[in-house]
Amino acid sequence: MHASRGTQKRSAGLGLALLSAFAFGGSGVAAKPLIEAGLDPLHVVWLRVAGAAVIMLPIAWRHRNLVRERPALLAGFGLFAVAGVQACYFAAISRIPVGVALLVEYLAPALVLGWVRFVQRRPVTRAAALGVVLAVGGLACVVEVWAGLGFDALGLLLALGAACCQVGYFVLSDHGGQEGKGDDSQRVEPPHPLGVIAYGLIVGALVLTVVARPWGMDWSLLGGTAGMNGNGVPAWLLLGWIVLIATVLAYATGVVSVRMLSPQVAGVVACLEAVIATVLAWVLLGEHLSAPQLIGGFVVLTGAFIAQSAAPKPPSGPVAAGGGAAAGVTEGELSAGRASH
Numbered sequence: 001m002h003a004s005r006g007t008q009k010r011s012a013g014l015g016l017a018l019l020s021a022f023a024f025g026g027s028g029v030a031a032k033p034l035i036e037a038g039l040d041p042l043h044v045v046w047l048r049v050a051g052a053a054v055i056m057l058p059i060a061w062r063h064r065n066l067v068r069e070r071p072a073l074l075a076g077f078g079l080f081a082v083a084g085v086q087a088c089y090f091a092a093i094s095r096i097p098v099g100v101a102l103l104v105e106y107l108a109p110a111l112v113l114g115w116v117r118f119v120q121r122r123p124v125t126r127a128a129a130l131g132v133v134l135a136v137g138g139l140a141c142v143v144e145v146w147a148g149l150g151f152d153a154l155g156l157l158l159a160l161g162a163a164c165c166q167v168g169y170f171v172l173s174d175h176g177g178q179e180g181k182g183d184d185s186q187r188v189e190p191p192h193p194l195g196v197i198a199y200g201l202i203v204g205a206l207v208l209t210v211v212a213r214p215w216g217m218d219w220s221l222l223g224g225t226a227g228m229n230g231n232g233v234p235a236w237l238l239l240g241w242i243v244l245i246a247t248v249l250a251y252a253t254g255v256v257s258v259r260m261l262s263p264q265v266a267g268v269v270a271c272l273e274a275v276i277a278t279v280l281a282w283v284l285l286g287e288h289l290s291a292p293q294l295i296g297g298f299v300v301l302t303g304a305f306i307a308q309s310a311a312p313k314p315p316s317g318p319v320a321a322g323g324g325a326a327a328g329v330t331e332g333e334l335s336a337g338r339a340s341h
Helices: 002-025 027-036 041-055 057-062 065-069 071-093 098-105 108-119 126-142 153-178 193-212 219-223 235-260 263-270 272-285 291-309 331-336
Strands: 225-228 231-234
Touching: 002 027, 002 235, 002 272, 027 041, 027 071, 027 098, 027 225, 027 235, 027 272, 041 057, 041 071, 041 193, 041 235, 057 193, 065 071, 065 193, 071 098, 071 153, 071 193, 098 126, 098 153, 098 272, 098 291, 108 126, 108 153, 126 291, 193 235, 219 235, 225 235, 231 235, 272 291
Parallel strands: none
Antiparallel strands: 225 231
16 A cells, blocks of 8 residues: 555656656747847846746745745845846847757756865765766767857856856755754754745845846737747747746646655756757757757766766765855755756
8 A cells, every 4th residue: 555655656746847847948948939029038037037926925925934034045045046047047048049058057966066075175976076077078069169169158158157046046955954954852844945935936026126127128029929930929828838837837846746756856857857948949949959969968967967866975074164054965955956947
């Protein structure tokens, strides 16, 4: 009986994880036509985050105690995991292909290992180091370094900025998770993930309101159509997909899948997000990648998989100060934490 329930739970968790990866991966192909139709990338980000924040308001109200108990966590999550990642990613896809932007962002696991090694001063496994080497080498193929960087340099820097902001998500997720560990006498209930997501969206929307200045947006564009590989699609339909599917549904199914599966398994499934985004961009936007780029993308994902699956070695002595409350990124948290696109 218990084995049957465990199998059903795992199957449901895998289904939700796949749904989350598909939902996250579809954000870029829906956003790029809106940007090409005349909307500023920051305005598209603001519409996405603000719309999702409004939908998540009931959850925010239910977990309103987080504002008093975890203000720094909520502020950091909103600034980096929501506003920073979304703004950099959407700005990047306005200049470079969706698949390339997402593959660059998948350097985040390698950057997290850099945090572990050089900020926390903890050794990492050889497998993790191999993952970093593979990710960087594959990225070199994706951006065609032999051709003097075949893509817009600013676009690549923006995608790298999204990866750096995603590192902040990893570290902040670790900070929240560490609070629930330890002896029973010292155990502190970690903040509810949906509550953190809801307030992260609210904080992100407030920050983006100041940065994007949506009052200057041409709202009439939302009543028109956007071109998708030669076909006209209603702009409001694309925006609805971004808000409801690529943000609210993607976050919710992702969080539930991590709880039903192990974080490591959910993290592996999350690697499919880059594949899904690349395929959708190929089919819906006509963004074709060359054979070396496809091979490089596979190498990047392989490196990301290895980097996410390899736990840092336990410290032989006291962990160096400087990591602060965020010190101690663990295997599970490294695998589970990721920002949406």
